[in-house]
Amino acid sequence: MANIKPFRAVRANKDIVSLVSSRSFDFYTNEEVDEILATNPYSFLNIIKPTFRDIDGDLTAEQRFNEVKGNYLKFKEQKIFLREEISCFYIYKKIKNGITYCGIIAATSTDDYKNDVIKKHENTIKSRKNLFKNYLKSVGFNAEPVLLTYPDNDAISQIMNVYQKTEPEYSFNSSQNNSNFLWLITNKDDIDVIKKEFQKMKSIYIADGHHRSASSFLLSQELKSLNPNHTGLEDYNFFMSYLIPESSLKISSFNRFIKDLNGLSKDEFLDKLNKTFKIKNLGQRVYTPSKKHHFSMYLDGDYYSLYLKKSTYKIENPLSDLDAQLLFDTVLKPILGIKNLKNSNKIEYKPAINLDNKLKSEVDSGKFKVSFGLFPASVNQLKTIADANLKMPPKSTYIEPKLRSALTLYEF
Template sequence: MAKIIPFKAVRPTADKVALVTTLAYDEYNAAELASWLDFNPFSFLHIINPAYVNQQKIDIEQRFKMVSTKYNDFKRDDILIKDPSLSMYLYTIKTKKAVFTGIMAGTSIDDYKKNVIKKHENTLDYRVKTLKDYFKISGFSTEPVLMMYPEDASLSEWIQQQQQSAPLYHFSTTNKEEHKVWKIDQSEDLDFLIQKFDSFEHLYIADGHHRSASSALLYDETPQKESLSYFMSFLICENDIKINEYNRVVHDLNQHTSEEFLLLLEEDFIIRKIEQQLWKPSQKYQFGMYLEGNYYSLQLKEVPESQDILSHLDAQILYEKILHRILDIQDLRTDSRIDYIPGNKSIVEMFNKIDNGDYKIGFTLFPASIDEIKYLADHNLTMPPKSTYIEPKFRNGLIIYEF
């Protein structure tokens, strides 16, 4: 049984919401970041990156303190306001390809610790600790953990009814997305949602394993503080999320010539040259490979006999058969020879990086499924790093949870 709660969110005033909210910080290149900071004084980027000119000259703790100071400046200037009532928020994101609707609420640290909230990814200790320190010093979180719940007809009907009313926010962004937010603060609606989620045996983290782990670590340090008993999540039906692959690019062939590399590949794969440049794998056990201006399809010759679903994951097969065995990449999380490109990006981006000499070879994958993610989480197994790029992604500065 999953426990969720309403909270008093901090959020932009309605007239400034489109100016305040931003993409995640790492979605901007240096030129874009500088442009937004120079020409938009209301951008939340001023909070999360307050020393963008001198950030290399200050230590991380000082930077986090500057984040806190700038955040409080935005509140003092009434750019950000705090809701007076405990609320949840219904949120719809309409992109060029999909529509995502879910509920913003507080989810329980206790559920996280007791595995009511299921995980499928490992975390890096240093990232968890750094993010914990960020939460502790800044005092807020604006990126919810993306959480999946099972399909439920009555909850879907409730959502459709709520969407008939006037939203709190309705705005568009420069990346051609449309956003709507409804404030849910009526006791009967909150009671319905609390009871509904209490009927779900488990929730599954789709994205945000480091954020949830950092919240749990912060709670362990100060368990007496009630607000730390929960962390903000975006709760969405498991059938409505979009799972993309993460494609891989590698700097070298581990001292193999291209001919040697292709011969080694033939031990495990049927190799076929592809003339269609925008081709992508259309089924499991199939991979794309770009090498020296040629694009190939790789079809696994023998499907793993093991019943362990981890051995059937395409990301795991690619690692075992190619990245580790042939290219000698040991740790996908730390090896500097490999990088990752989200599957929502055009495959041409990968081609360009290789043609420009930044990388030697690239691989495209078929996305994992919801069933695979849930199976791994249910059996306390973890996916290889960067196995999934999951949508939706959220606007920073739209709904803020204070610790």
């Protein structure tokens, strides 16, 4: 039973939201950040700049976090941010490259995270979880929702469709020419229907935001231990999420780029690959995998297609059926000597979106020796791996939509 609730968001007035809301700062270059900070005093980047501008490490983490909190309070004092009068669900629609994503921004239960109602498919790093937990404790808000997915639901879709026929609270284009729309769900009956439909769901799934979810859970446990009057209803028992139907989720893959052949010659490397894959040299013809267990490879000036010889590889569980795991088990570890994907300096990853040519250019540049392209994982694979309590290798999925910061903020 998934427990979500409406909340009183802190958000900008519709007249300036396009200036306030930002991409996650990881997606900006240093030059872009500098330009925004110099020209746009409303940007959310002005609030979080201590977390990425302290290049020399002159500030402690606590000092940086406290400065973020101070900047946030200034935005509230200046009425750039205002808190909603009543609790709402929020319908957020994003249109990117002709693809529409539409879901609900809500507060999601940390107990559901603890009890595995919210399913995970990635491992988390303890140090990152604790660092972000401390950040959340200092600043007191979520600015970017965790991306969760749920089974398509007619009742929820009908409510969202009705609101989308009305004038949105927000309607603006971002600097990447993405269209953004926001509607408020304030009607109690509609709110009750949405809550009850989620309560019928046995599980919902993290698509993107495993560390943010884990950090919110850790914080809820800490604040619970410090509150002798804890009831379970406090805002710290929830975190902000964007819930999107499974059919609306878009999953792409990450290409793998390898720096050396582990001491093998080209012919020795191909001979070892041939034991597990049917290999075809395609010369300069670009190949993109069209089905599961097919891979593209670029090596020494040529593209190759690799098709798994099913008799050579045993699928034992949902994880071993995943192409990212299969490539690790058959090539990266036994042939190329990459034993730990988390800390190896021999491998790099790049999203496969519009980057087919990168398989060639990155290798031709001499930076890498060989590159691999993978067929994207499916939503069903993500779910079955999470249901089996298994964890995908790093960079197994590149998931969209990518969400904006400071469209709505959740205080706790």
